[in-house]
Amino acid sequence: MTSDFESTITGTRYSFDSLTEVLAKANEEKTGDELADIAADSAAERVAAKDALSRVSLATLRENPVIPYDEDEVTRVIQDAVDEDVYGKLREWTVSELREFLLAEETTEREIAEIRPGLTSEMVAAVAKLMSNLDLIQATSKMTVTARCNNTIGGEGTLSFRLQPNDPTDDIDNIRNSIREGLSYGVGDAVIGINPVEDNAEQTKRLLEITKEFIETWEIPTQNCVLSHITTQMEAVENGAPADLLFQSLAGTEAGNESFGIDVELLDEAYAFGEDECTAAGPNFMYFETGQGSELSSDAHAGVDQVTLEARCYGLAKRYDPFIVNTVVGFIGPEYLYDGKQVIRAGLEDVFMGQLTGISMGIDACYTNHIQADQNDIENLAVLLTAAGSNYFISVPMGDDTMLNYQSNSYHDAAALWDIFDVHPAPEFESWLEAMGIVEDGQLTEKAGDLTVFLDEPEEHLRQEGTQ
Template sequence: MSITSRITGSKHTFDSVREVLAKANEEKSGDQLAGIAADSEAERIAAKDALGSLSLETLRESPVVPYEDDEVTRVIQDGVDEAAYDRLKDWTVSELREFLVDEQTREPEIARIRPGLTSEMVAAVAKLMSNMDLIQAASKMQVTARCNNTIGAEGTLSFRLQPNDPSDDVENIRHSIREGLSYGVGDAVIGINPVEDNAERTKRLLDVTKEFIETWDVPTQNCVLSHLTTQMEAVRQGGSADLLFQSLAGTEAGNEGFGIDVDLLDEAYEFGKEHCTASGPNIMYFETGQGSELSSDAHAGVDQVTLEARCYGLAKRYDPFLVNTVVGFIGPEYLYDGRQVIRAGLEDVFMGKLTGIPMGIDACYTNHIQADQNDIENLAVLLTAAGSNYFITVPMGDDTMLNYQSNSYHDASALWDIFDMGPAPEFETWLESMELMEDGRLTAHAGDPTRFLEGDR
């Protein structure tokens, strides 16, 4: 398929939908590393022009990885609601953008078209949007989910409490949980990245978090982010998991690099519905991030925004409680600086919400990327305006186990204050009972972890 565009008298020709999607993308170091990025701003603008004129039917019929070659493509294509698709297949990508940014369009209207979209359509419209467009459109979308509490409700902003420790020291982890809860975070999940990926360690950390939650009657959920098969084995050995976690990629080959496939995900989903200790119904947690497919040489010549959208199309199959992108974590090869990280975060939350999943973010960076804490705080403010369901928080914004920087526990109160928001409703009621919150604001007791010493219970 040849796709052409004429800009300022110059003719630009693109050989495929895959090429025009890649060259219409905003500048990303990962696309440049893969050799698929636009060669100039003029070519990028021409690609956007060409992409905007394509019909959604063309995108449906031209998945970036062929249906017969890739099970992620098959999940996305087979999951389309054909009646919803028929109503919008003649729209161009530009018309979809106009629909989403129209001030008359709200969640009920978006919900009617959402089942007819493929991931390529979702990625395509994101490429035509400015940062403000992404924020405006995403802010209209509301996707809620329930595990032991409910996230995504209007006026709420949730946080994952991430009490990682470089040696998986149980008492250090407990201290970090105490501190996080004292600042009011943890309603999304208390989730630990273990140092060792084995069933014994995973079970021990699950038991530690579950015991803490039950001791203090915390209306939240626990998760240990080891490999999916490790978590399942830990549960078989008696561990108590509210959520099952797995990293996802946007191609079959990328998921093979993570040691998973759709059959395993299907098995885990059914296993979780039977064995997870949450009230549910949403018991899956997925993590993604632009560039992961390129890092495992599994990108199939596809740009990282489109691949990220395909992750969300796969995640949707499992009706998850949490999905978050991790921007800025895997290095400058994929997102070079703060500007690219901010753009990626806005794209990802928009695409996740348009896909219909409860979308959050780890707004983060590593020390070898051209970014700093101001970039991450800027992104947190922008994405709160965009309606991100949740953020990841770590002590003082510094994860000493994974060696990267993110939002801190105490950032939560600033974001709630700026936007007049609060935690999940069940969690807020609990915080009030603990005298940590009153009338929607943290009290003078906030930040005092000694309130959660066992002897004071």
């Protein structure tokens, strides 16, 4: 019996039983797929799967989601969002033809934007699997996705940063000082976002209040967020907490989201709640985090590879028009991404897939101490993704988050990336940095890294710069 998905490589015929198997085995090497026993058994089989996948039509991918429509609400969200008119123009394209379209020199950003509504997450994942790292960078560099909360990120020539002032005891003084230091290095335009030690409404409210007070005192054009569970944040806001962004982790399957304590109904409720209660100017006020392998960690992967599941996270996120989506690419551990090579590949895949989906995409270029990676690996990833056009990165003091016990980009990495690529913070935020005397003519001044700037009264800085 002949399979619909087969390929012959160096005289050996490889046959695949399903589209889900082709997608899994066409994936670049990932320990998560190996752990799930769905990865290619050899490099030759991986090449064969890529060859078979290249000839699959977009219609086949649309008609065969990796989890059936009637079994999974994430599938339903993705499928129901497809613009049928746009899809009708693309349905006969093969995955190879989609790849060539994205990489063609003559293809414009506008033309890519025009096809987005006709794509499903399986299509987005499939084309990523046919691309080299350089292909992913080139294609991503053609795509601009902007979003606005209290400022605008993602514009051409900009690179934003989340200021992450986590503290292992939620000590308010330590958090404030970390905020001061980060701002003095010019970071914080994506969000000042705290991962709390305690996930309860009282502590969430407290942290939202101190960050909002700091933002308002210094008239900073940015947004605050505390990354507790979405229901905790809603309770805190109901109790009077000022939240610019509402946060939640997402998975690419219904079962995976159940393990996070969420479903589409709750996310819809949170979105409606945020429209009424968030303190941001908007219109974008949702913040999501994802990461390859999260579904496997909760035994909710349904036999699907982690790249395809990650793309489905973005398909779900798109429903809520988020301000930022962040892949914590090396945080979960070596069970899913073994070393720096796999982390770099996953980061490039994720930002590409997010941008192609049409969401404001950023990354935590990070690793944990038990993974085979080091600071050079994530600095390499930061350079590659700045070239690609990532909307933002996470930044933590000295690159070491002592609360979450992992390594990321540091506050001062931002200056190097801005300088190398001649990019800038969000325009409103950069104007504020100039008014504070932290930036002049696009360069950090001698005030950079001096958190004592923010120990004075605001009037001593802002008024003398003529902003009041």
